[in-house]
Amino acid sequence: MVRNSAGFPIGQSHPLDNSVYSALTGPHAHFAQRRGNALRYPLDVSPFMALPDSPDDADWADIAALAGPSGGATLTGLTVEPPDGWEVVTRGAVLQLVDDGIAAVPDEEALPLTQADVPEMLALTERTKPGPFLPRTIEMGTYLGIRRRGRLVAMAGERLRLPGWTEISGVCTDADWRGQGLGTRLVLAVAAGIRERGETPFLHVVASNMNAFRLYESLGFRLHRAATLVLTRPSAEAPIS
Incomplete structure (x- = not known):
């Protein structure tokens, strides 16, 4: 069998290349809200939505329907541009490690x-801005925290789960307790x-945050790929079936 550079059969992508789709068609399928080939997490779990690797017009119409008339689609790993009738609201680069x-060890x-x-988790993430954390995000996986004088001051946990892989996310420390390696x-x-x-384990960092990138490299993570995070939404003229 001929394999590509990632070790997968030719024509089969690495599950991390379309990680949200891999999660919602795999270990997180119980969260999936589906319309055709378009998938999303419930709004109180995660903002992420997903399309197959090569979406067609019907797939874009389906994700527009999932987003709703006033909603947007937050997509990562998208390898094609949104079609005519869609507006790119924000676009950013993320690094997948x-x-x-790594010297993984319980604490x-x-x-x-x-x-x-x-x-407390919602309050901590609101102060520290590690990325989206919503009332049901905790259901995505295990979250661990460290308390000082009874107060939650640091946390990290599991977000996307795909076959054989789990993402570490929600890593944050209250400003008063930074610099201690929590x-x-x-x-x-x-x-x-x-x-x-x-x-x-795998994780994502914003490409511009080189301090975080170097820290994770020092822990034993390596760069797998760069990806694009896009928030896009359909215009009033976009087809919604």
């Missing part, structure tokens, strides 16, 4: 977070849990 021998101080912790400890603890399931 994969485990390349005794890292406590599992539960639904009861969600108000985020690093939590990343390594979350990675240890992922490894225990026989899966491989």
